[in-house]
Amino acid sequence: MKRIAVVGASLAGVRAAQELRAQGYDGGIVLIGSEAHLPYDRPPLSKAFLAGTVSAASLELLDAGDLASLALDFRLGVRATAVEPAARRVLLSDGGSVHADGVVIATGGRARTVPGWSGVHTLRTVDDALALRAALVPGVRVVVIGAGFIGAEVASTCRSLGLDVTVLEALDAPMAPVLGPALAAVCARLHLDHGTDLRCGVSVTAVGPAGVHLADGSLVPADVVVAGIGMTPATEWLAGSGLTVSVGVCVDTGLVTSLPNVVAVGDVARYGGRRHEHWTNASEQAPVAVANLLAGRTSRTYSPSGYVWSDQYSGRLQLAGHPSPADTFSVVDGELSSSSFAAVWQRNGETVGVFALNNAKLFNRLRRPLRRPAVV
Template sequence: MKRVAVVGASLAGVRAAQELRAQGYDGGVVLIGDEPHLPYDRPPLSKAFLAGTASAASLELLDAGDLASLALDFRLGVRATALEPAARRVLLSDGGSVHADGVIIATGGRARTLPGFEDAYPLRTIDDALALRAALVPGVRVVIVGAGFIGAEVASTCRSLGLDVVVLEALPAPLAPVLGPELAAVCARLHAEHGTDLRCGVRVEGMSAAGVHLADGSLVPADVVVTGVGMTPATEWLAGSGLKVGNGVCVDAGLVTELPSVVAVGDVARYGGRRHEHWTNASEQAPVAVANLLAGRTSRTYTPSGYVWSDQYSGTLQLAGHPRPGDALTFVDGDPSSSSFVAVWERDGSTVGVFALNNAKLFNRLRRPLRLPAAV
């Protein structure tokens, strides 16, 4: 294998490029990214970077030493438009192409849009964050559609800037499908304690210069509207490639597609019937995917840890494992009304998930023996 093309220059793509070198691959590595920026970290975009307390340089994933040692061939500011496996070629939006004996798909996705919200601010890229940051001037009224992790973090940042914030959520409680009703109520409490107007169980219809229009005919006044309603995996460029796609790139337990010379990592990889849109997942997949790419077969399997964290207001929320509805939830330190607690989910006598608010020490101790699912 003389050359590997890594399509996608965010965390998953960078970790894959680093892992290629760590596993002894000394051939050419081309890193293709549709943004013109060098690879950067995304979690601070909704927090310190949006607040203006972190610089763009502090987000960079590769320092000067990394750039020298990895010897990457960067193709930035261009999109992959097609994959031609038989020709071992990736076509690019600038009319060029890259010959590759192996391909690592790490294209992630785009911020999902809602009909009628074309003028809202998404938050997926550093350019999105810069545009939103410029709009957050003193006195503006902010409405955020979606109370997931991104929505909650943006709300927290806006409140730290002294802005009035309304969060609109279709679910009866924020993050209820992930956390269950009792812990979702804790997230709702954080919003209330910090002056955010959280409105759950509401449906939005669209927006205008006056604000956000709800399905019941009411209007929520807004000067700035932000949508945080998930992402759409970037797979259109794979049409005609022969790869199976459907809400992501379908891969086996080793993150390998139907073609042994093509693997997928990060938010775009769909395995076990689902995608995992978490920072940790994007980072942890690289060693397995690269090992299988270099071996030319699935020799290793990947087991997701399910770890995710979110900084919201004065709280750091941490979750690990794979709890399901019906698992027994027990508070092992503190209670849901306190500012610091730890809870666990149990199933068939084993701990299958851990959640903590402002208690990283106990959380880390309890997550080590978690019973994780069999490799997907």
Template structure:
């Protein structure tokens, strides 16, 4: 391969470029990114950067040395509009195109929006964060729709700025579908202990200048509204590519599409193992997939398969939440240090006599030890 196009200039795309060089590829690498910015890290956008305590420069994923050693051909501020495999071409929104012998799809996704919430903020890009940060002036009332990781982190940051915050969540408890009811109750407690007005089991209708209107006709007054209701994989540009898409770009267990010269990684990758499809929207996943996808791309076939660690972390208020593994709702939960009422504890999930997941609140040392020992063999999910 003389040239490889990496479509998507966030973490997954950067890790793919780094892996290409690390695995000995010395051809051309074109990094295509819709945003005009050089690649940057997203997790701080809802935390320190939103709070104004982290500088813009701290987000950069590539330093001067990286830029020199990777020798990337950047195409920033333009979108890939299609994939033409037969002509080995990636057309761009500026009218140009990139010829490539191999393609890494790392386009991630866009923040999901809600009908009737056109005036609300979302948080996916650095420009989103800057716009939201400018709106968080002293005295404003903030309503956050969605109590997932992004919503909880935004609420936490707003409370650290001394703002009144209400969080509106459709589930009975925040993150209940991920953590189960007992640990989800811990997340709810974090909100309540830090003065956030958490309202679960509510349905929203729309927003206006007055705030958020609920399905029951009531109004939650707010000056700033933020929706954190997930993301939609960016696959529209692949409509006529011949690739299978639907909740992401479908791949085999090695992140290879139907075309061996095209792989997908990160939030957009919907990979299949034993007939089941999976897609993860986590920082660690985007980083961990790159070595496997790149090895298979360079080999021209699936020589390696991907096994996710399932590691996720979230900083909320005074708590650092860490999760690893692949627990199911019916797995047995037990507390190995502390209990759910503690400010620091570790819990594990058991299935058929094996540990399949580890969760910790403010106990990174024990969490990391159990993660290394108990989850040495990946769980089957």
């Protein structure tokens, strides 16, 4: 391959470009990104960057040495509008195009919004974070819709700024389908212990100038409203490409699409019937996807670690593995009511998941049996 186009300039795209060089590829690499910024890290956007304690420069994923060694052809501030496999090219929103013998799809997605919700902030990009940060002036009342990781982190940051915060969650407990009732209760306790008004089992019907309207007819007053209700994969540009798209780009176990010279990584990649929207997943997929792209076939298989972390209030939550509701859950260190504990899920006597709150050392030891090599 003489030239490879990496479509998407966030973590997954950058890791793919780095892996191409690491695996000996010496051809051209075009990195296409819809944002005008150089690639940056997203996790701090809801935490330190939103709080104003770190700069935008500290988020950059590539330093001067990286830029020199990778020799990337950046196309920033433009979107990919189509891929034409037969012509081996990617069309761009500025009217140009890029010849590509291989394509890495790493377009991620957009923060989900609801039509009719006016004046609502979302948090997906550095520009989103800057706009929200400017709105978080002393004395404002903040309402966060959604108690998932992003919503909880935004609420935590707003409380650290001394703001009144209400979190509205449709579920009976935060992240209950993922964590189960016991750990969901721990997440709820973090909100309550730090002065956040957490309201679960509520449904939002409208958002307007006065605040957030609920299905029971009540109004939650708000000066700033933030929606953390998930993301929508950025796949519209692939219409007519021949690729299979269904709530993401469908790939095989090696992250290869139906075309052997096109792979997908990160939040947009759907394999095994699901997508994994985690920082670690975006980083870990790159070596496998790149190896298969260069080989022209699926020679390696990706096995997700399921690792995710979240900094909320005074706690660092860590989760690894792929537990199910039928697995046996037990606390192995500390207590659920304490500020530090570790727990595991087991299936047929084997550990299949690990969770810890402020217990990183034990968490890392307990998760070792979960790690599986990505090469098959």
